[in-house]
Amino acid sequence: MDRSYCIAPMMGRTDSQFRYLVRQISKRTVLFTEMIHSNAILFGNKNKLEEYSNIENPIVLQLGGNDPKNLGQVSKLANKFNYDEINLNLGCPSPRVSSGGFGAALMNDPELVKNCLSSIKENFDKEVSVKIRLGTDDNDIDETLDNFVDSVKSSGIKVFYVHARKAILKGLTPKQNREIPPLNYERVKKLKVDYSDLEIIINGGIKELDFLKKNDLCNLDGIMIGREVYSNPLILNDVDKILEADLTKNNSLYDITSEMFNYFGSLKNKNLVKRGLIHMHGLFNGHKEAKKIRILLSNSIYLEKSKNEILSILEKGIIRAA
Numbered sequence: 606m607d608r609s610y611c612i613a614p615m616m617g618r619t620d621s622q623f624r625y626l627v628r629q630i631s632k633r634t635v636l637f638t639e640m641i642h643s644n645a646i647l648f649g650n651k652n653k654l655e656e657y658s659n660i661e662n663p664i665v666l667q668l669g670g671n672d673p674k675n676l677g678q679v680s681k682l683a684n685k686f687n688y689d690e691i692n693l694n695l696g697c698p699s700p701r702v703s704s705g706g707f708g709a710a711l712m713n714d715p716e717l718v719k720n721c722l723s724s725i726k727e728n729f730d731k732e733v734s735v736k737i738r739l740g741t742d743d744n745d746i747d748e749t750l751d752n753f754v755d756s757v758k759s760s761g762i763k764v765f766y767v768h769a770r771k772a773i774l775k776g777l778t779p780k781q782n783r784e785i786p787p788l789n790y791e792r793v794k795k796l797k798v799d800y801s802d803l804e805i806i807i808n809g810g811i812k813e814l815d816f817l818k819k820n821d822l823c824n825l826d827g828i829m830i831g832r833e834v835y836s837n838p839l840i841l842n843d844v845d846k847i848l849e850a851d852l853t854k855n856n857s858l859y860d861i862t863s864e865m866f867n868y869f870g871s872l873k874n875k876n877l878v879k880r881g882l883i884h885m886h887g888l889f890n891g892h893k894e895a896k897k898i899r900i901l902l903s904n905s906i907y908l909e910k911s912k913n914e915i916l917s918i919l920e921k922g923i924i925r926a927a
């Protein structure tokens with residue numbers, strides 16, 4: 606799997622509707638699910654794994670949890686679906702997640718991480734990866750990160766998505782934890798120098814496709830973009846062209862919008878349609894008529910009417926103002 610361009614997993618955002626939207630823009634960008642806790646699947650909604658369709662590949666299933674046996678069981682179930690990779694979340698700093706002993710808090714227990722990953726690997730037929738931070742709280746990111754990577758590596762894991770900042774588990778909210786701990790891209794670069802056999806994808810604050818080149822980070826294997834993709838999904842417009850996957854013309858804003866409304870027509874659950882409409886807001890970032898279009902997108906009741914009005918605005922040829 607080519608991991609040059611990946612979308613970051615985001616709870617409440619990278620659901621099936623958003624992933625469908627992204628696929629209208631790029632076929633090759635690697636998609637991630639939202640994090641799903643292994644127990645939420647085993648003891649809750651088993652259908653969670655099915656909230657996925659084949660058009661979404663390449664796609665990574667992100668799991669949360671710290672129980673090797675349960676993670677292994679879910680990984681076995683995941684084989685029935687066509688996920689390309691399972692990723693263990695070792696970066697989420699939320700107090701609820703930390704008190705459950707998973708997410709970023711788990712980085713403080715490399716031995717348990719190793720057991721979790723070994724169990725996932727034993728049960729899942731394809732690639733297994735981790736998403737980590739540079740460390741937590743007062744950890745020294747030079748020494749502790751290397752020790753952590755050594756331990757994780759010994760379970761046979763080769764793919765690391767690295768959010769290039771620490772997680773401060775005491776005192777910061779999840780949102781602050783995505784903004785306050787400083788980004789340290791150089792540390793990620795050094796990680797790849799020291800562990801050239803690993804595939805390292807960098808994450809955190811990335812807003813452009815040529816980020817690696819612009820920041821002298823070309824030794825890294827790929828970029829992962831989160832918030833910027835959500836607020837401006839068209840940033841992915843050139844990915845397929847860069848990867849030479851598809852040299853045909855990009856879907857226009859009109860085509861993407863039209864296909865999304867066709868897709869909504871096939872969804873039986875109206876809440877999913879509502880969520881999908883919200884996910885479309887970022888598409889019109891910078892558009893002259895963005896305000897009007899977003900008001901129309903807020904109306905999930907008269908879907909056909911909203912569709913026609915939006916398409917007629919787009920048809921007038923006002924593709925993008927910026």
Ligand SMILES: Cc1cc2nc3c(=O)[nH]c(=O)nc-3n(C[C@H](O)[C@H](O)[C@H](O)COP(=O)(O)O)c2cc1C
Nearest residue numbers: 613614615616639640694768809810811830831832
């Ligand atoms: C709303 C939201 C939800 C997130 N949910 C997850 C998640 O489920 N799993 C995860 O590993 N990271 C999650 N993250 C963190 C992102 O994957 C990413 O690491 C972070 O936003 C930094 O990347 P960015 O600067 O490109 O947004 C979330 C971030 C946001 C904004």
